[in-house]
Amino acid sequence: MKHKIFALALLAGIGLFLGCTVQGPEYVDELDVVYSVYDQKYDFQNKGTYSLPDKIVKINGKTGDEIEYIKNEYAIPTLAQIDKNMTELGWTKVTENPDVQILPAAWTTTNISISGGYWGDYWCWWDPYYCGGGWYYPYPTYSSFTTGTMVISMVDPNKISTDDSREVVWFGAINGLFQGTYISNRINNAIDQAFTQSPYLNLK
């Protein structure tokens, strides 16, 4: 009997110990993830100018006139942070004939794949090329993102494929920003991180 009690006590101890789940994320910012990918054959060092829209579109599965934009209170500081990083890396912002176009978007659906590039339509208001146009990725990348992701695509408007698509030479994705508590510092930090982990964009 003593033997069985000891065994049961040991078993109970093991059960309690195993039952204590290991520690997961405690704070929402621990869920923030920054992803980037680029075309390793692309010569960034021979480029120097970029353009940036004054709005951030929502990728929500709608096209044409139903395009939505994120609120200016969020868009303006986000676009300013992108400008700040590009300037610090030695790029010059222009409004015409840029070497690359930077197209930021907020992902509000999980049902769209980034491949195929049809969501180029979302910038039809900004650049007529994107009305029905698209782009392509010369490298493997994640095919879809969850709600709460901001994606930043850098497109070379002069690098056109045989099917009339433009190449995305750099792609960044920031996940976790639009869930939980909104903290602008987290967005700025994540944008900074996207450029920091992409040293090939540095022209200096």
Place this chain on the structure above:
Amino acid sequence: MKTIMKKILFTLLTLVLFSTGEIKAQNSFFSLQYSMGFGMGDTKDFISPASFRGVGLEYRYFPEPAVGVGFETGYNLFYERKNYATYTQGAESLSGVQYRYIHFVPVLAAVDYYFIPDTKFNPFAGLGLGTLFSEKTIEMGVYNNTTDVWQFSLRPEIGVLFAAPGFDLIVAGKYFTAFKANDNPAQNYFAINLGILF
């Protein structure tokens, strides 16, 4: 993985409740053990801290006083939180806090040699052969990547059986190694098990 843990605990509970309570080390024994794991090689590269969440279950039958044959299974959970860092592979970079987990479940046939049978202090050496199931998970943000694999496994072991007042105990050091298979790296960990015989 919690389902596997529940099954193991249920099996152990059943064995304890329906055992006779008599020490039967001379013919056969079941053993219930607490297990601590220490990653080695690729396992340690993936998760550095030791595992203090583990359990072992063994059965041995003695065809000869100095020879025990049987089986064993168990469970060890390795876990580590990796601070915010950037991971780059080729053209891709990913930054964030990572949570890493490995669940190990060995299922082995075993044979032991006992150096001083029928004494109160009986050291032994053994070898296990079978398979090691591992479930390796990386959580990053809201994403996670999990790999399940069964790998051929060897497990050398040394230990000792000894009689405490009222019950028999076992202390053993086990080195689990699972061989590389296809894209799955080798897995190695050392476990210290402390348990009771019944």
